[in-house]
Amino acid sequence: MNAAFRTSTMLSLEQAVGASPSLAALQQRVQNSQRYLEWVAPVLPAALRSQIKAGPTQDGEWCLLVANASVSAKLRQLLPALMVALSENGAQVTAIRIKVQTSSR
Numbered sequence: 001m002n003a004a005f006r007t008s009t010m011l012s013l014e015q016a017v018g019a020s021p022s023l024a025a026l027q028q029r030v031q032n033s034q035r036y037l038e039w040v041a042p043v044l045p046a047a048l049r050s051q052i053k054a055g056p057t058q059d060g061e062w063c064l065l066v067a068n069a070s071v072s073a074k075l076r077q078l079l080p081a082l083m084v085a086l087s088e089n090g091a092q093v094t095a096i097r098i099k100v101q102t103s104s105r
Contacts, residue, residue: 032091033057037064039089040082048074053101060094062086065101072098 016023037054044052051071055063066072075082075098086093 029057033062036062036086036091036093039091040085043078043081043085045074055097055099057093060092061097062091062093062095063097063099065099067101069100072100 011019033054033056036057037052041049048071051067052075053065055065057063064075066075079096082096083093
């Protein structure tokens with residue numbers, strides 16, 4: 001295969017994702033999850049924000065990935081406020097799940 005042919009048929013990552021319905025749906029879910037985290041950030045104590053990551057969304061459930069059990073415990077206390085923030089922004093989230101990420105040692 002010559003270089004001229006390869007260059008003309010190569011797709012950018014964005015083009016490839018757009019061309020694949022399953023990848024496009026995955027990209028949309030990732031973007032929604034990031035947007036949800038932005039919406040709830042004002043409710044989160046500043047000290048916790050860096051320890052929480054947006055996780056997957058599926059069937060109205062949003063997962064938050066946290067650094068440790070103490071962050072998880074505090075976040076569970078804030079769940080009602082997080083749900084209000086999401087609802088006020090029009091998110092279609094019916095439940096929030098919290099998962100502690102284990103370190104890979």
